[in-house]
Amino acid sequence: MAEPAPRSRAIRILFFAEAVTLAHVARPVTLAQALDPQEFEVHLAHHPRYRELLGTLSLIEHDMRSISPAQFLGALAAGKPVYDLPTLSAYVEEDLQLITRVQPDIIVGDFRLSLAVSAELAAVPYISLSNAYWSPYSRQDYTVPELPLTRALGVTLGQWLFSLGRPLAFALHCLPMHRLRRQYGLPSLGFDLRRVYTHADCTLYADIPELFDMQQLPSHHRFIGPVVWSPRDPRPDWWQHFPRDLPVVYVTLGSSGNARLLPELIAALGELNVTALVSTAGKPLPERVPENVYMAPYLPGEEAAKMASLVICNGGSPGAHQALAQGVPVIGVANNLDQYLNMAAIAKAGAGRVVRAGTCNSRELVAAISAMLPDASCRDAARRLAARLAAYNARDRFTSAVRDCCDTLELGK
DSSP states (O other): OOOOOOOSSOEEEEEEEOTTSSHHHHHHHHHHHHSOTTTEEEEEEEOGGGGGGSOOOSSEEEEOOOOOHHHHHHHHHHTOOSSOHHHHHHHHHHHHHHHHHHOOSEEEEESOTTHHHHHHHHTOOEEEEEOGGGOTTEEOOOOOOSOHHHHHHOHHHHHHHHHHHHHHHHHHHHHHHHHHHHHTTOOOOOSOHHHHHHOSSEEEESSOGGGSEEOSOOTTEEEOOOOOOOOOOOOOGGGGTSOOSSOEEEEEOOTTSOTTHHHHHHHHHHTSSSEEEEEOTTOOOOSOOOTTEEEESOOOHHHHHHHOSEEEEOSSHHHHHHHHHTTOOEEEEEOSHHHHHHHHHHHHTTSEEEEETTTOOHHHHHHHHHHHTTOHHHHHHHHHHHHHHHTOOHHHHHHHHHHHHHHHHTTTO
């Protein structure tokens, strides 16, 4: 990584972590912690709901309101916009108060959509953290997620209707942002939801380009690579003693996973000749589990993935990237559109398989696990992706992007 340009003072950066899922907090925290404190004065605004999992942080923290994970996941399940206009308006006012108090040189946000207005109003450069499947420059197909549509009509007809109506659905999801920007006298971002989700002075994708078909990506959109993170939680008592003579399957549904699936997964794993390590992401542990299943609220995901022959997750980027970073194939039990888009890219590369959360049962899960464990081509594809992931050090690439932004604007000189 290139040496930083000399500066007369530290650059003040304010991170906004939207705590609708743990991933949207862990990602900015990981990148914030990577910045040199001699070069940057780092502030983090976040809701405290995930604070205990973050461990000791060498930065300045600020409380911030976020809608609850239940509200977020409920909106996704209903196919509604995640934020309505009153919520976005309240966010903008809170953003502006924080910006006035901290006086940052640069703002970094992870799914804090209101920053598309508040950073612009405050005239502070804004860096957005996102995933490449939401890029307006990514060409891809869209699998219908679990919606009232699929529950009422089935997947086949639901997919046909979703493909037909998706542009209109995306446009309707843009309406709150369109009205918000008009409320503050700013031009519309249009009615492509991907532009609303990635609008910033600089957009950084926590992915690798090899997984996506990008078209004419502009210079202010960059890939930094996956941001892999594990919670600072004590290891369970059984961690040093579970049997390792059988294939290890690591299961993590994440904070946005469907809790209904846990009994189905446990039943499936109990039928197989494997050792299963299961993280419930804070969800209650069942009273009885098969002898080959070892459970805890949280596990050191990177270590668990390294020991595993297969990882089962909700299909989102945090769990999938933990697996691929270790060269381990992944089954994504997908529920929302993010998870389907992420797993579509991995499945296309041959390193994973998608199972629909809305229709799966223990029998289907047994079949998927049994097919994936001996699949040498899947393992080979995962190892190839691991080599590409290793070439993308997200922490270094993020630091370089921030420095480039500082140099362009001559900040700190």
